[in-house]
Amino acid sequence: MIKIASLSIAAALLAFGLSTAPAAAQPILPDLIVTNISMSPTNPTSGQAVTFTATIKNQGMAATPSGVSIGVNFFVDGNPVSTSDNNIISLAPAASVALTANLGPGGASGRPSTWLASAGSHTVLAFVDPLNRITESNKSNNSLSITITVTLIPPAFVIGDRVITTANLNVYATPSTSGTILGVQSLGSFGNVIGGPISANNFVWWNINYDIGADGWSVQDYQAKVSSIPTVILTANPTSITSGGSSTLMWSSTNATSCAGTGFTAGGTSGRATVSPTVPQTYFITCTGTGGTGGQSTTITVSATPLAALHCPSGGFSGLTITDGTTNDLQESCTINGNLVIGGTGTSASLLNIGSSIVLTVVGNVNLSGSGALSVNGGTLALANQINLQYSINAAGNANISMLNGNVTTNALGTHNLTSTYNASGSANMQVVNATLNSANNWLLAELGGSSSLISTNSTVPNEIYLNGQNSVSITGPQTQQGVHLNLPSGTSGSFTLPNTSTYYTWSVGSSTGLQVGWNLTVTNAKPGLAINSHANSNWTIIGANTGQKEVTISLDLDPPTAPTSLVTLNQLPLGIVGAGTPFSFTFPWSSQPQLTLNNVNLGPLAWQIYIGSGPGPVNARISNSAINEIGVIAGNLNVINSTLQLAELDPVGKLSVINVQGSDIWSHIIQASNGGTITIQNSTIHGNLFTSSGCQVGVCSIITLTNVTEAKNGTQSSCSGNINSIIQPNGTPLCNPLNPLQSTSTFTTSNGGIINR
Secondary structure: OOOOOOOOHHHHHHHHOOOOOOOOOOOOOOOOEEEEEEEEOOEOOOOOEEEEEEEEOOOOOOOOOOOOOOEEEEEEOOOOEEOOOOOOOOOOOEEEEOOOOOEEEHHOOOOOEEEOOOEEEEEEEEOOOOOOOOOOOOOOOOEEEEEEEEOOOOOOOOOOOEEEEOOOOOEEOOOOOOOEEEEEEEEOOOEEEEEEEEOOEEEEEEEEEOOOOOOOOEEHEEEEEEEEOOEEEEEEEEEEEEEOOOOEEEEEEOOOOOOEEEEEOOOOEEEEEEEEEOOOOOEEEEEEEOEEEEEEEEEEEEEEEOOOOOOOOOOOOOOEEEEEOOOOOOOOEEOOOOOEEEEEOOEEOOOOEOOOOOEEEEEOOEEOOOOOOOEEEOOOOEEOEOOOOEEEEEEEEOOOEEEEEEEEEEEEEEEEEEEEEEEEEEOOEEEOOOEEEEOOOOEEEEOOOOOOEEEEEEOOOOEEEEEEEOEEEEOOOOOOOOOEEEEEEEOEEEEEOOOOOOEEEEEEHHHOOOOOOOOOOEEEEEEEEEEEEOOOEEEEEEEOOOOOOOOOEEEEEEEEOOOOOOOOEEEOOOOOOOOOOOOOEEOOOOOOOOOOEEEEOEEEEEEEEEEOOOOOOEEEEEEEEEEOOOEOOOOOOEEEEEEEOOEEEEEEOOOOOEEEEEEEOEEOOOEEEOOOOOOEOOOOOOOEEEEEEEEEOEEEEEEEEEEEEOOOOOOOOOOOOOHHHHHHHHOOOEEEOOOOOOOOOOEEEOOOOOOOOO
């Protein structure tokens, strides 16, 4: 008989193998849960940046540890989009806290802390303490998910839309902020949408083909849709007239608010005008609207009243004057040993035509006035310049020069590089179509004054164009290769952005675009180089297009209204990109305002031209440690120290002009003292230069003196290959001077009392 009644409870438990120890106490821990997910904006639409917030509650029995972050990861459709990780405050039992995303996915810094909403239904999940920083009583309840609906909003643009930048805007190679930056488009730049949209990095991206500068991907936030680029139609009826006849120009446009004609007056965005050209002429119209600028041209051919045959006498002409209102056709190649003069009054226009394969060589000047006209139709006009005697083409009044498939040479004698000037005044007009200079050693500079105009289509005539008055210049066509000098006169101010001159571009600048200048320049699908002519007491800011290539050349005219009492110093003139980050300014003693400010402008290695003393009084100046392409001194004393003189001229003009060069490397193709000017060169190196000293003024004769100067021949064919900019090293030192004969040593000539000491 078993007795258990007398056993204690403990003994009974032991008899069945059970412990009699008290139960262990459970730990007291926090327990975090997500009770709510909210977002801003509350009802997002496609393309909007959405910020998520999660409400976290501690339903446990203990507070979370102080100093330990309560993190939250946010997911959309299973993909991490953002993180909250900036709350380290202890969360008490039963307390709640709202945590808003402040970092990118997984806590990544430098990435958006928002989600770019896309249309449709989405699952949003918030997960608290994803890194297990906090020990909890329950880890299985740390997430909450909700379903949201994003309303579809049509894209801001479609392929083919015309857009304008509303701020300075980066252009990327790919739709990503980590992609390669191809360039920067300035505020107000136009372009066409060719791709997109793509959502990345919390932005909507569009592929834009900009009118000027770099093309590529830009964010939508700083683009606005505008009307399409203006389309323009310009016709002439009839397109061929006889001399003295008329034609009617008719034009119409779309998306334009204003139009301007070249060669005629355009009175609105559509209309008609009657013109009566006396020689073949191309007319242009440029129309501007919110979407940019568009243009069109048309040509009217003129059949002159039967041309009188003009034969060349034996030995040529001693001079030729045509002012009787006759029209003349040169029958054979000929030389004029003197000036060619063509004039006329009213409708009695005198004309000389140089037809196909005819070469007219002029050992003198070409002077046109009144209604005189010169036509070069397939022939060649050759100016027989000499080293100390260079001729010019002068057009005044209503004179007209037209070149259709014609040629010009300023080096008929084949010696060195010789320059002629086309001087236009009054209402003179030049039109060149498919016209060329015959060789690299020819140079024709167009100095446009008065209200003269120039139209160039697929031509290299003239090489350089200087806008000095109320001029109108139109340059069209990819074959056009010219340099245009934009004159910024004293007393004016303003700013403008350069185009991308590294490729064919379309650009309008001048009084028609609101600048305080008299001239207008229109470029259409052409690639002319640009230069800025800056004058004293002006205040201009030039903004670069940031293309990574040379954009412009700078001519500094130190021409104050009175002679400054202090020395003007230019030291270490910069090359390459100037004014990036902090604009670079030139301020001189005669003005408290900067004469010129460069803002992110790429000057390249061939950048500077300095002209001194063309104002009322002489200027004393010093240039050191710089690379200068051209120097001209009208009145003053210039010291050039430890510098490189690149390709163009070194030229003191007049008895008050003195240039002293020391310790420098000199490549200038012409070193020329004239009319009493003085050049002194010491301890320097010359490279096959042409030295010329000529003329006296009030008993003072021109003089060039060389002391301790080393001669190094000009470069070789291999060092001189490529265009001018490609043979200049980044530090500004040329490999050769293509304007001088290769491998030549310097030549020295004097005339009219000039002196050279060496």
